[in-house]
Amino acid sequence: MTVGDLRIEAVSRRFDVDGRALLALDSVSLEAPAGSFIALIGPSGCGKSTLLRMLAGLDQPSEGTIRIGGLSPRTLQQRGALGIAFQDASLLPWRSVEANVRFPFDVIGRMSEADRRRVQEMIELVGLGGFEQALPGQLSGGMRQRVAIARALVSEPQLLLLDEPFGALDQILRRSMNRELQKLWLKRPVTTVMVTHSVDEAIFLADKVVVMTGRPGRIGRVIDVPFERERPLSLLNSAECRQLEAEILQLMFDHENDDA
Amino acid sequence: MRDRRQRTTIAIGWLALLLLWEVAGRLHWVADGALPSPSGVLRQLVEDWGDYPPHIWATVRTSLIGFLVGNAVAVLCGFLMASWRPVGRLLSGINVTLFAMPPIALTPILVIAFDGDAPRIVLAALATYYPTMVATVLGLTRIDSRLLDVVRLYGGGRWAALRWVRLRHALPTLLAGLRVAAPNAVLGSLLAEFGSGSGAGLGHYLIGSLGRGDPERLWGIGLVATAISALFYVAILLVARCWVGAQAPAQESLGSQGDAARGAGTQWLITLVAVVLPLLAWWAAVWGLEQAGVSSFVLRTPADLAAELFSSTRPESLASIIGGALLETLPWCLAGMALGLGFALLLAILGTLSPVLERVLMPLSLLSQSMPLVALTPLIVLIFGRDGATILAITISVTFFPAYVTLAQGMALVPEATQDCVRVLGGSRLKQVRLVSLPWSLPYLCAAARLVAPRAFLGVMIAEWLATGTGIGNLLNVARGSLDYGLVWAVVVAAVLVSVLLYLMVTVIEQRVLKRFAMTPVQ
Numbered sequence: 056m057t058v059g060d061l062r063i064e065a066v067s068r069r070f071d072v073d074g075r076a077l078l079a080l081d082s083v084s085l086e087a088p089a090g091s092f093i094a095l096i097g098p099s100g101c102g103k104s105t106l107l108r109m110l111a112g113l114d115q116p117s118e119g120t121i122r123i124g125g126l127s128p129r130t131l132q133q134r135g136a137l138g139i140a141f142q143d144a145s146l147l148p149w150r151s152v153e154a155n156v157r158f159p160f161d162v163i164g165r166m167s168e169a170d171r172r173r174v175q176e177m178i179e180l181v182g183l184g185g186f187e188q189a190l191p192g193q194l195s196g197g198m199r200q201r202v203a204i205a206r207a208l209v210s211e212p213q214l215l216l217l218d219e220p221f222g223a224l225d226q227i228l229r230r231s232m233n234r235e236l237q238k239l240w241l242k243r244p245v246t247t248v249m250v251t252h253s254v255d256e257a258i259f260l261a262d263k264v265v266v267m268t269g270r271p272g273r274i275g276r277v278i279d280v281p282f283e284r285e286r287p288l289s290l291l292n293s294a295e296c297r298q299l300e301a302e303i304l305q306l307m308f309d310h311e312n313d314d315a
Numbered sequence: 316m317r318d319r320r321q322r323t324t325i326a327i328g329w330l331a332l333l334l335l336w337e338v339a340g341r342l343h344w345v346a347d348g349a350l351p352s353p354s355g356v357l358r359q360l361v362e363d364w365g366d367y368p369p370h371i372w373a374t375v376r377t378s379l380i381g382f383l384v385g386n387a388v389a390v391l392c393g394f395l396m397a398s399w400r401p402v403g404r405l406l407s408g409i410n411v412t413l414f415a416m417p418p419i420a421l422t423p424i425l426v427i428a429f430d431g432d433a434p435r436i437v438l439a440a441l442a443t444y445y446p447t448m449v450a451t452v453l454g455l456t457r458i459d460s461r462l463l464d465v466v467r468l469y470g471g472g473r474w475a476a477l478r479w480v481r482l483r484h485a486l487p488t489l490l491a492g493l494r495v496a497a498p499n500a501v502l503g504s505l506l507a508e509f510g511s512g513s514g515a516g517l518g519h520y521l522i523g524s525l526g527r528g529d530p531e532r533l534w535g536i537g538l539v540a541t542a543i544s545a546l547f548y549v550a551i552l553l554v555a556r557c558w559v560g561a562q563a564p565a566q567e568s569l570g571s572q573g574d575a576a577r578g579a580g581t582q583w584l585i586t587l588v589a590v591v592l593p594l595l596a597w598w599a600a601v602w603g604l605e606q607a608g609v610s611s612f613v614l615r616t617p618a619d620l621a622a623e624l625f626s627s628t629r630p631e632s633l634a635s636i637i638g639g640a641l642l643e644t645l646p647w648c649l650a651g652m653a654l655g656l657g658f659a660l661l662l663a664i665l666g667t668l669s670p671v672l673e674r675v676l677m678p679l680s681l682l683s684q685s686m687p688l689v690a691l692t693p694l695i696v697l698i699f700g701r702d703g704a705t706i707l708a709i710t711i712s713v714t715f716f717p718a719y720v721t722l723a724q725g726m727a728l729v730p731e732a733t734q735d736c737v738r739v740l741g742g743s744r745l746k747q748v749r750l751v752s753l754p755w756s757l758p759y760l761c762a763a764a765r766l767v768a769p770r771a772f773l774g775v776m777i778a779e780w781l782a783t784g785t786g787i788g789n790l791l792n793v794a795r796g797s798l799d800y801g802l803v804w805a806v807v808v809a810a811v812l813v814s815v816l817l818y819l820m821v822t823v824i825e826q827r828v829l830k831r832f833a834m835t836p837v838q
Binding site: 108111112113132133134135137138139141145147149158159161162163206210 | 465
């Protein structure tokens with residue numbers, strides 16, 4: 056086992072809804088080497104967000120264990136070794152771009168000279184140099200999302216979590232953000248788990264696409280994406296990519312119909 | 316360009332209104348000169364200016380101290396409620412009482428129990444408490460839960476969440492609450508002077524001048540009181556602008572925070588304590604006053620009062636005196652409230668049909684939020700005389716503005732797309748209102764009713780006290796003069812209780828109605 060190995064072992068999660076137990080995740084297992092990019096895809100209510108929250112240590116499994124490099128998510132929290140970005144940025148509206156990117160260090164309670172440089176570097180990397188003092192309210196949706204990505208990466212996390220990071224953006228902007236994210240990620244390939252609704256986004260970014268099925272949430276199939284990096288956007292128009300996309304969609308569709 | 320033209324139209328509208336007022340005043344159109352001309356009011360104000368400073372100072376001083384004390388308590392309670400949910404449930408009885416309580420009802424007891432500035436400060440503080448408390452709780456709890464997730468993700472606990480997110484997030488909402496609380500403090504201070512003999516203070520000055528029937532002076536005092544109130548309001552607005560900039564007050568929370576599941580037994584216990592706590596607070600207050608040297612002759616605990624209520628040592632039992640007075644008061648209260656709400660609804664509808672009307676009315680209504688409107692009722696007495704018309708006029712005037720603001724906001728929130736559904740089918744504006752706007756703003760109508768119910772009761776009581784000499788308002792005034800302390804306490808408690816019940820009744824109706832249409836109440 057190499058450091059940074061992601062191991063999800065027989066994880067189940069039950070919720071108590073009006074006194075009845077609702078099974079949101081049923082014995083989910085998944086393994087991935089360090090530095091892999093995993094996309095979770097599936098219908099609403101398939102438990103992909105629940106799984107992401109448990110990876111973040113924001114929720115605990117009812118059964119099973121989650122280990123990242125042999126450590127629990129809670130331990131990673133304490134070490135400041137996690138990073139997360141949400142769909143609509145979730146920035147602190149009263150903090151400037153610079154202060155938002157710095158936020159993880161404020162909570163962790165450290166701010167070395169290297170950290171300070173890292174904040175500036177991240178802002179430059181996501182292309183927001185010159186906007187350090189702007190408030191989130193003064194930025195466009197795409198720019199806000201860049202701030203969120205910078206914030207998620209600034210503490211050099213061991214595990215990066217993305218919850219539909221570009222879900223609120225239009226198709227064009229989403230694609231160019233996908234390309235930028237890939238560039239950032241290739242500079243330092245951190246183990247990443249991304250929840251998404253978009254099949255082509257999953258194929259473009261991920262090494263493994265995990266197709267989940269609902270009620271209760273299970274892993275339907277894990278598909279290895281064969282394309283070399285760095286992937287160009289034109290990849291999305293290739294026949295192989297179209298083929299893979301159709302396959303994944305078919306998987307999701309079949310299950311929906313079984314269900315109905 | 317169009318914007319400027321509209322602004323000119325509105326300015327002309329305001330100017331025309333002022334001109335009409337001037338003419339009406341000069342020619343004594345209204346109630347034989349009870350409505351003086353603006354220029355006459357200003358002239359009188361300049362003439363009397365020498366008398367004003369001590370009154371202004373007394374009002375500003377007492378309302379400011381009360382404002383500070385009340386807010387300190389409110390922020391502390393709000394903080395506890397936000398940090399530990401059961402506290403909110405336990406304090407709900409006290410909170411509802413403080414919201415629904417007509418401030419003037421406490422005046423007689425405060426005047427008996429305290430000297431000097433204290434009654435005014437206490438009433439100002441009590442009037443301040445509710446809006447600030449609510450704002451504190453909302454600001455600290457209605458947070459996009461993902462902001463808190465980010466803190467937890469980096470290993471931050473409750474303290475880090477408070478320090479980095481909750482406190483700063485609460486600030487704009489808190490300041491908005493303080494803005495509502497500020498005019499309330501001035502109102503509390505003024506109302507405490509209504510029943511406390513003579514002295515310095517604009518409330519005293521107003522009551523003292525009422526007998527002389529000098530409309531110009533009464534209007535001048537009203538103007539000054541409003542100016543103080545508006546000054547408070549604007550000061551906080553400016554602080555908010557500088558401090559929190561363009562950040563909007565708390566948005567609706569995304570993840571709902573469901574109540575932790577508890578046994579039915581615990582629920583009942585919490586409710587019981589919530590109901591008993593206000594009584595305990597009363598008991599504690601009486602005990603505290605006794606310790607402070609106030610004669611127990613003038614004080615009554617809940618037990619004392621319960622015994623006295625049906626005691627046969629009086630020619631007429633307290634219960635029957637108060638019952639009779641309430642029977643006189645309540646019909647007026649309900650009628651005034653219905654008329655105020657109806658009037659507000661009508662104008663809100665007209666406002667959606669004619670945007671210009673709304674642009675003229677809305678600033679006026681918002682302005683009225685900074686006015687100690689209830690305290691200005693002597694002016695209405697002057698215009699409408701001393702009969703039922705005055706009661707109605709006062710009750711409508713204190714209920715109309717807040718109801719209108721709530722309703723107009725609700726109608727402005729009707730989604731364009733829903734209105735378009737009527738438009739594309741060729742429906743008229745009127746049809747849009749009937750089929751979409753009206754049903755859509757039902758929760759806002761309910762919220763408006765809930766908001767104005769206690770105000771209507773307060774309005775009727777003040778009208779009865781100052782003008783008609785009937786009902787529970789009059790009893791409040793008479794009892795104090797007759798030194799019948801048992802009666803004073805009974806009237807005060809009855810007034811508070813009725814107001815709370817009125818509020819709860821509207822709340823229950825609201826829940827029933829909204830549940831039927833699967834709608835949620837507006838905060």
